[in-house]
Amino acid sequence: MLSEAGCVVLDLDGPVVRFFARPGAGEGPGAGPPGSVAPDIARDLHDIARLNGTVLPELDGVDDPHRILTAHDQHPGTGVWRRVALEIRDTLDAAEWKAAEHGVETDGATDFIRAWRARERHLSVASNNHPVAVARVLERLGVLDRVDGPVIGRDRDTRLMKPHPHPLKLAMVPAAGGPERHVMIGDTRTDLMTARAVGMPFIGYHGSPQGRELLEAAGAPVVMESMRELLAALPGTARWRL
Template identity: 35%
Template structure:
């Protein structure tokens, strides 16, 4: 399920027409959580839930996944049935710390998405307004971008709020970004790498450009309904590469 030249041309046209580009963070900008890292954080969260005396809030399915956000979401949902005021801020704090540590590691281990820095600088140079729309803590995105000398290219960083129920696929983070930019959905293009990104963009009325670094990611984006998918940013910045920018 490879990406073809039509996708590259469509991606160029999407970006050329955009007044703003909304970047998801983990994936489209850097690899924040390689699988082994997300598994470690998820296991730490499960252990903390049990330690604090709330084992029943996690199903076997949630316990078996390697996604810290799944654990956080399960704890939040449990709050609709019982008092988890002691637990939720602890888990949220652990998730945020894990993301901040991962951001530092992504910088130190050069896990930036190939071509992302050039694409960001190219779009910024065209005076396209940029924002981050992520399910991660905005602190983690800011930390990474600051360390990579890219933060100044972004008008706004929007991430997870105190209500994890508003994480994508809910369009909340995109709606907040458009509000802060004072732009309409039709002015924007979102770059994302998951089916939840596709759904959030659709619900927000924002055009979507999928970034799939491998066949598994590309397949997931196609199955979620992404019409335009690229596996590399490099074809989108060829002119800048040719000029040596």
């Protein structure tokens, strides 16, 4: 797939960075234990709904901030429902801007980005995170200038978030060719569904056995446990140096 691709489209959270990593996680001597701030953010969003009387029973126990946002944003209610949806959106936006300063690089991600671009192939990003936060993460990792294609983040209209094909269509680079000449690298069933919707080849990545099992069960043709596996698969790897 990589040898035939003119462009790689990366999901951000997972293949490039552990976006919601707790401050200090994986950052050298004295670093805190691995963990995610996503459940903390989710609790804040649940509290907003609870204080305003707009609790959705289907979200009971959900700790995915994006699911909470989309459920409220797409609720048909008006008045207080609209106000709560906007407050949840603003709270999540601010939390993601903060999280962008602490995301921990996925091992091998920036090496792959540099090696891929060294082969003069195109690179873009399609994420459900806030676009400003996505760009900030890439800047922190020192690879924003290596992304020559679009950097696509969360649309104001949550109906256009992945698995809607909109983000992947925007992320495509015309010079690379059609969707069959792109390949998406993602870590969720949602990423796989989005790639399928536009006819784009898909390579799965996940750092946990459970995550890899879910991707395999969903029908991902290739699932990796390390982004460094991509380096070994790059065309002409033996002839290039990072």
